[in-house]
Amino acid sequence: MQIPVLPDRINPWQLAAESGRLDGELKLAALPRLAALLEHASGEVKVALAAGVDEQGLRFIEGTLQTEVDLVCQRCLGPLRLPLKVAVNLALVRADAESARLPDQREPLLAAEADLAVADLVEDELLLALPQIPRHQNARECEANGYLSPGEPVPDARQHRTFAALASLLQDSKRSN
Numbered sequence: 584m585q586i587p588v589l590p591d592r593i594n595p596w597q598l599a600a601e602s603g604r605l606d607g608e609l610k611l612a613a614l615p616r617l618a619a620l621l622e623h624a625s626g627e628v629k630v631a632l633a634a635g636v637d638e639q640g641l642r643f644i645e646g647t648l649q650t651e652v653d654l655v656c657q658r659c660l661g662p663l664r665l666p667l668k669v670a671v672n673l674a675l676v677r678a679d680a681e682s683a684r685l686p687d688q689r690e691p692l693l694a695a696e697a698d699l700a701v702a703d704l705v706e707d708e709l710l711l712a713l714p715q716i717p718r719h720q721n722a723r724e725c726e727a728n729g730y731l732s733p734g735e736p737v738p739d740a741r742q743h744r745t746f747a748a749l750a751s752l753l754q755d756s757k758r759s760n
């Protein structure tokens with residue numbers, strides 16, 4: 584399947600008026616502010632955005648961005664590959680003052696001029712979605728990188744105890760027969 588080509592720049596107001604779409608992929612390496620925060624800026628971000636005018640007359644751009652980023656876990660300092668699926672829900676505003684009047688679910692996209700770099704839009708949304716302190720979700724993954732959580736029993740020792748208990752139970756049952 585051929586990947587649709589994203590335009591470099593758009594007129595967001597015109598895109599909304601035409602109920603246009605932005606579909607395609609961008610290389611993470613082409614997003615320098617994001618790439619600077621990543622361990623490796625390899626891979627792409629899938630862009631699937633639709634523009635339009637809602638029932639309140641707001642010009643919107645909404646949809647999803649999907650990618651995987653390589654970060655460093657701040658607990659075990661091991662590599663952390665994090666899938667990101669970002670829901671985009673933007674309303675175009677010409678001035679900051681208009682932002683206050685937006686419904687809760689929409690975030691303002693300041694587009695005073697009729698010219699917007701698609702990469703900037705995508706990069707801003709991904710930056711907002713990055714965790715402040717990236718960490719493996721499961722502490723076991725950190726343990727696999729040699730991290731021992733302080734104050735918690737080491738799972739291996741617990742397992743040995745269980746087997747020891749099982750072994751003595753078996754011994755007991757043999758004796759009683």
Ligand SMILES: [Zn+2]
Pocket residue numbers: 656657658659660661718719724725728
């Ligand atoms: Zn970790």
